[in-house]
Amino acid sequence: MSAALSVENLSVVYDDFHALQDVSIAVASGGSFGLVGESGSGKSTLLRAVAGLAPVKGGAIRVHDQLLQGAKRSKAFYRNVQMVFQDPYGSLHPRQTIDRLLLEPLAIHGIADSEKRIARALDEVGLGNGFRFRYPHQLSGGQRQRVAIARALIVEPSILLLDEPTSALDASVQAEVLNLLEQIRRDRKLTFVMVSHDLGVVTHMCERLAVMRNGAVVERLTSGQLASGDVHEDYTRNLMIASKGFVKARTADFSNI
Numbered sequence: 080m081s082a083a084l085s086v087e088n089l090s091v092v093y094d095d096f097h098a099l100q101d102v103s104i105a106v107a108s109g110g111s112f113g114l115v116g117e118s119g120s121g122k123s124t125l126l127r128a129v130a131g132l133a134p135v136k137g138g139a140i141r142v143h144d145q146l147l148q149g150a151k152r153s154k155a156f157y158r159n160v161q162m163v164f165q166d167p168y169g170s171l172h173p174r175q176t177i178d179r180l181l182l183e184p185l186a187i188h189g190i191a192d193s194e195k196r197i198a199r200a201l202d203e204v205g206l207g208n209g210f211r212f213r214y215p216h217q218l219s220g221g222q223r224q225r226v227a228i229a230r231a232l233i234v235e236p237s238i239l240l241l242d243e244p245t246s247a248l249d250a251s252v253q254a255e256v257l258n259l260l261e262q263i264r265r266d267r268k269l270t271f272v273m274v275s276h277d278l279g280v281v282t283h284m285c286e287r288l289a290v291m292r293n294g295a296v297v298e299r300l301t302s303g304q305l306a307s308g309d310v311h312e313d314y315t316r317n318l319m320i321a322s323k324g325f326v327k328a329r330t331a332d333f334s335n336i
């Protein structure tokens with residue numbers, strides 16, 4: 080399978096601080112890739128660099144074999160690569176109805192058929208048309224994150240960058256949203272790159288993962304290796320011990336996470 084996303088020897092520097100140094104990852108088309116590591120290890124920076132939101136100092140990023148230079152991104156790129164953030168409050172304008180919030184990306188990309196697309200997007204994330212004229216504050220946290228997902232999907236991307244998409248949600252709501260994301264990935268044959276501090280979530284959602292520390296990748300694993308404890312780095316073992324969700328996932332049926 081060809082790579083949907085490949086990052087080669089990427090470096091990101093904020094002022095004098097090296098947030099990423101020589102990071103390389105490859106994500107197969109239709110694959111799901113997880114980024115784990117302690118706080119500050121550079122997980123979000125890597126997603127943001129792919130999205131053109133971080134100061135890239137060196138290395139290469141390719142999306143479907145197309146080389147992205149610096150922070151310049153075409154409109155087609157933004158349609159193809161969408162990001163979902165941890166906090167839907169921050170990404171959904173509080174004074175806009177759900178209808179407006181879903182219309183905006185369609186308008187930006189000049190996509191017609193908005194009525195049909197908005198109805199389909201709301202349906203796909205498990206929210207009916209009744210939500211169209213509500214405001215974000217009239218929704219629960221899980222419903223808001225469903226809107227953020229609908230907003231990303233409505234322009235029909237091929238890659239979703241997910242930055243802790245469920246960590247602000249209660250455990251039961253988190254499970255619903257993760258299952259929804261997984262179903263959408265399969266139905267739409269999407270490629271996922273997901274950041275999570277919860278190794279249980281990553282094991283459940285991702286086939287492969289990179290373990291990050293101090294802006295570098297220190298270990299690459301399949302989720303099977305992680306689940307069976309087949310890891311080489313003490314650092315990774317410590318992350319396993321620190322991640323409550325992971326302990327839960329290893330002792331529970333993954334379909335119930």
Ligand SMILES: Nc1ncnc2c1ncn2[C@@H]1O[C@H](COP(=O)(O)OP(=O)(O)OP(=O)(O)O)[C@@H](O)[C@H]1O
Pocket residue numbers: 093096098116117118119120121122123124125276
């Ligand atoms: N805009 C910025 N300006 C300066 N430094 C930054 C900026 N964004 C991130 N950093 C620094 O880069 C490092 C990596 O941050 P990043 O957010 O990528 O870590 P993370 O692994 O996603 O952490 P967390 O799990 O806490 O979100 C941190 O030391 C952070 O302070």
